[in-house]
Amino acid sequence: MQPSQAYRAAESLLAFWAEAGVDAMLLDEAVDRIEAGKIAPPPSPVAARPVPAPVAGPRVAAAPSPDLSAAIAEAQQLAQAADSIEALKAAIEAFEGCPLRFEGAASQAVFYRGDPAAPLMIVGDGPGSEEDAQGAPFVGRAGQLLDRMLAAAGLTGRVFITNTVFWRPPGDRAPSPPEQAVCAPFLERAMELLSPKMLLVLGASSAKALLRKDEGILSLRGRWHEWRSHSGNLELPVMPTLHPAFLLRQPAAKKKVWSDLLTATERLDRPERP
Numbered sequence: 001m002q003p004s005q006a007y008r009a010a011e012s013l014l015a016f017w018a019e020a021g022v023d024a025m026l027l028d029e030a031v032d033r034i035e036a037g038k039i040a041p042p043p044s045p046v047a048a049r050p051v052p053a054p055v056a057g058p059r060v061a062a063a064p065s066p067d068l069s070a071a072i073a074e075a076q077q078l079a080q081a082a083d084s085i086e087a088l089k090a091a092i093e094a095f096e097g098c099p100l101r102f103e104g105a106a107s108q109a110v111f112y113r114g115d116p117a118a119p120l121m122i123v124g125d126g127p128g129s130e131e132d133a134q135g136a137p138f139v140g141r142a143g144q145l146l147d148r149m150l151a152a153a154g155l156t157g158r159v160f161i162t163n164t165v166f167w168r169p170p171g172d173r174a175p176s177p178p179e180q181a182v183c184a185p186f187l188e189r190a191m192e193l194l195s196p197k198m199l200l201v202l203g204a205s206s207a208k209a210l211l212r213k214d215e216g217i218l219s220l221r222g223r224w225h226e227w228r229s230h231s232g233n234l235e236l237p238v239m240p241t242l243h244p245a246f247l248l249r250q251p252a253a254k255k256k257v258w259s260d261l262l263t264a265t266e267r268l269d270r271p272e273r274p
């Protein structure tokens with residue numbers, strides 16, 4: 001195998017595990033940590049400082065820092081004041097409280113593309129370089145694949161597409177829970193204003209943020225979940241599925257997404273009970 005092929009294979013395998021929710025590496029051989037601890041050097045004055053206890057429970061539940069609390073409060077105020085999707089777009093563009101705006105984004109806020117009256121709202125992680133340049137979500141390679149799959153499922157023109165954050169994360173990493181928390185009031189307001197019939201959530205980090213669950217995407221996908229607004233006024237069915245960027249690296253997983261898309265389309269087209 002050429003070194004470049006080996007590199008791509010390793011990258012693809014790591015991406016597969018990351019998408020499946022594996023975020024810790026284990027060694028082939030077990031390590032006796034108690035035994036290992038016995039030969040630890042005596043604590044230095046710095047190490048002797050009390051270390052805060054690890055926070056139990058899913059990381060999505062962590063409280064925002066005071067700075068972010070102020071940014072979240074401002075986002076809530078701006079979002080609630082917006083009475084149309086265009087007013088919400090203008091509020092996002094004016095908002096300076098998301099750190100990503102000054103870190104990853106080279107140009108502009110990326111809010112949505114598609115039809116605001118569409119019955120299906122699709123939520124991805126965050127914009128990449130192409131989205132940052134064009135100011136619209138899912139317009140790069142992953143977006144083109146998404147469009148092809150939507151067309152095959154008969155969903156072209158029936159979607160509103162957005163993300164959990166509205167500025168590009170540096171290096172196209174996944175957005176962090178605090179970054180998603182700062183943008184969440186705008187996303188939630190979009191759902192309130194548009195009241196779609198359901199959500200299709202793409203990828204692990206957006207599924208975790210919206211469902212407030214710490215499960216991997218492979219166990220979340222393919223089943224219906226419920227999203228509820230913080231105000232409790234709006235509830236929507238959610239179908240999580242794999243991210244199209246992941247499918248570019250793991251084409252064999254397309255059949256899972258195809259099955260999830262068909263499940264969503266079937267529910268979308270089901271006649272409503274009177």
Ligand code: URA
Binds near residue numbers: 125126136137143
């Ligand atoms: N990936 C996402 O999650 N969103 C985009 O808009 C583009 C790529």
